[in-house]
Amino acid sequence: AQSVTQLGSHVSVSEGALVLLRCNYSSSVPPYLFWYVQYPNQGLQLLLKYTSAATLVKGINGFEAEFKKSETSFHLTKPSAHMSDAAEYFCAVSENNAGNMLTFGGGTRLMVKP
Amino acid sequence: KAGVTQTPRYLIKTRGQQVTLSCSPISGHRSVSWYQQTPGQGLQFLFEYFSETQRNKGNFPGRFSGRQFSNSRSEMNVSTLELGDSALYLCASRSRLVSSYNEQFFGPGTRLTVL
Numbered sequence: 001a002q003s004v005t006q007l008g009s010h011v012s013v014s015e016g017a018l019v020l021l022r023c024n025y026s027s028s029v030p031p032y033l034f035w036y037v038q039y040p041n042q043g044l045q046l047l048l049k050y051t052s053a054a055t056l057v058k059g060i061n062g063f064e065a066e067f068k069k070s071e072t073s074f075h076l077t078k079p080s081a082h083m084s085d086a087a088e089y090f091c092a093v094s095e096n097n098a099g100n101m102l103t104f105g106g107g108t109r110l111m112v113k114p
Numbered sequence: 115k116a117g118v119t120q121t122p123r124y125l126i127k128t129r130g131q132q133v134t135l136s137c138s139p140i141s142g143h144r145s146v147s148w149y150q151q152t153p154g155q156g157l158q159f160l161f162e163y164f165s166e167t168q169r170n171k172g173n174f175p176g177r178f179s180g181r182q183f184s185n186s187r188s189e190m191n192v193s194t195l196e197l198g199d200s201a202l203y204l205c206a207s208r209s210r211l212v213s214s215y216n217e218q219f220f221g222p223g224t225r226l227t228v229l
Contacts, residue, residue, distance in 0.1 A: 032216060036220075041222065042222055043118070043204055043206075043220030043221050043222045043223055044204065044206075044218075044220040045220070046217050046218070046219075049216060049217065051216060090157060092157075094216070097216055098208070098216055099208070099216030099217060099218060100145065100147055100162050100170065100208065100216075100218070101147075101159050101162065101170050101172070102149075102157075102159060102218070103159070104156055104157035104158075105156075106156050107156060107157075
């Protein structure tokens, strides 16, 4: 069985500040990990994915995440927040490299203050 | 290239009715998955179809069913609707190309409201 926990259902940062969204996972097999972003009234868009290659993964829009097996974490970061980053972010895990049958975390809504 | 399209975008039904939602994947994508998104349960996997066959199924009652056609378009059906079925239903398609094998492309969803 696999599960994902996202600490903090709401995170607020000032424009230009560091963004840190936390994700911890539980998986009985080596996991494949994903971060998706959802803007209002839209579907999900893939930000980045970890598929057992490099542990530091760079994604779109300046986001990156680091896979830490010892901490079972896959936190999402961005050095400088932009107003357009305001959205809901979902961490997800898959037990196979097809990235299907995703198990999602509860989501973190990121608010960016001017 | 057009994205994943879902119809209708909004739907209102009453308890006991049934509903059919439609999803057209990105051209060339043959895998289609369905997810339910609710405030209480979050995002949950419903099922996945590939080449007109259900390949995987999530933990949902038999009232939830789906199918896929030869052109990869997919429909999901919910029978005997309950209030708790009110949700955003998301469809996602996936390519078999190695470069994007594990990337799912999501549609905008169908917002179902059950009264």
